[in-house]
Amino acid sequence: MEGDQTPRRASNSDARRNARARAADKFFSAPRDEAWRARYRAKDSKLAPRRLVQQKLDQKKAASERARAWNKAHAEQVRETQRRWREANADRVRAYGRASYAHRREQVAERGKADRDRNPEKYRQRHREWLSRNPGYSTEYGRKYRQDPDRYARMLESNRNAKRLAKRLATLGLPPRRITRSTAADRRANERAAVEFFTSDESRERQVEYNVFHTALAAAVADDGAKLWAEVREKERRRSVQGLPPVDPDEQFFAQAVDAVLEQHGDFALTSTDVRRAITSVREVEARRLRDDQQRTLQRELVAYVRSNVSRLSREAQMENRALVIAGKSEQPIGLVAHRIAVEKIRERLSLDRLPAPVIEKTILAVHERHPALFDPPHKVGSEEQGSAAVRASFPTPPTSRRASPINAAGRVPRQSGAQSEVER
Incomplete structure (x- = not known):
């Protein structure tokens, strides 16, 4: 009926639902609360010491902050108090300092080194x-x-x-031996620079580029040296014609070489210090190469000249020794004197500007020691042919020029008529 406000009677299902709800509330409320209270009491008993410790730490921190603030506000009074205490307890201060230094020796040393470097x-x-x-x-x-x-x-x-x-x-x-003394600060600075050089990516890339530039510059100087020197001489001639002051030919030569490298390989991300270092290194390498070439040329020419003039050099060496005796000096080995005379004979036609006197003397000794029996007494006298035969005998025949010779039963090479022997060849 429309508008009927009669309350609905509870059904059996509603009663059962309400009964279950009441039973559940009774089951879960009391035991659960008791269990939670028991668990909290157990946890609280474990956390109590921790809370006590934390409380003491907080109190100590607050006291430290109050003391720090008071000391900052009364700095002069604090310094005066500390000074009086140190004067009254000098022994304790020294003992404390020694103990602190013994405990922190390495840290103190590192701090001192850092301050000295700064x-x-x-x-x-x-x-x-x-x-x-x-x-x-x-x-x-x-x-x-x-x-x-x-x-x-x-x-x-x-x-x-x-x-x-x-x-x-x-x-x-x-x-001479060069000894460069460096301080400990310099050694530490060098060590830091070395660590940065070998560990930094930028340094490694820069070193790779420097190596490429150095190799290209050395190749240009070695391969195109004659062409570059011709250009340097031509530029010097033009400067003299124009009335300009002369420049260092060596510097001009390496400037031409650097221009040639840059033209061939393009620009390099190098500083002027790197370029100067590469030039200095290549200059030393080139000077060493020229010195070695001149030394080899001197050795080769000296050997050839001595082989061709053994008798004459022997006579001149004997005359030189007689002059030494007359002058009251001791005689020298004939072979050594002969080689020195030979060097003086061939010096005019050789370029020896890169060879100092000790290197020339060393070359003379090396050539003389290769043929110790060349100027022995049996070879001092005799005809020119005997001297030439002795010279040829003192030098081994190259393997390519040797020919197989038959050997007789006595183990000797038979001498053929009308043909030269191995020594004479």
Whole structure:
């Protein structure tokens, strides 16, 4: 009926649903609350010490912040208090400093090195001031050092060895030993630069490009040297015609070589320092190559000249020795004197501007030692033919020019009439 407001009677299903709900509430409410309370009490008993520790830490942190703020607000009073305490407890301060340094020795040393690297002039000034305050320290230290006989003997032996080495290098025509002393700060700076050089990608790429440029420059100097020198001479002639001042030919030559490399390979991302370093290296390589070429040419020409003039060189060497005896000097080996005379004979037609005197003497000794029996007494006298035969015998015949010869039963090569022997050939 429309508009009927009569309440609906609960059904059996509703009653059962309500009963289940009440039973569920009763089941889940009391045991669950008790279980949660028991679990919280157990957890709280475990967390209580942690909370206590955290509470103490918070209190200590708050106290430190209050003390820091007070010290900042009363800085002069704090410094005065600390000064009085240090004066009253000097022994404790020293003991604390020694213990702290022993515990942090490496950190203190690294911090000191870093400060010396940042301010090198400050420490140099300190050193100068200390030396001015202690003028006789170095002298006294050296005197005490030499009082130890073993130390003094080692120092004298080291000086003698250094002098022997310098004399031996000068005799061999080698440059003296160069010793560059560097400070600890320089060594650390070099080590840092080396680490950066070998680990940085940019440095590696730059080094690769430098190697390419260096190789190309060395090839240009070695292969096109004559052409480049011709261009340098032509430019120098034009400058002289125009009345311009002359320039260094060597610098002009390497400038031409660098231009040729850039024209062939394009631009390089190198600095002027890198280009100058490459030029210096190539110049040294080229000078060494020219020196080796001149030394080989001198050796070859000296061998050929001596082979062709053994008798005459022997006579001149004997005359030279007689002159030495008359002058009151000792005689020298005939062969060595003959080779020196031969060098003087052929010097005019050779270019030896790259060879210093010790290198020329070394070359003479090397050629003389290759043929020790060339100027023996049996070869000093006799006809020109005997001298030539002795010279040919002292030089081994190249393998390509040897021919197989029959050997008789006695193990000797039979000499054929009308033909030259192996020695005469």
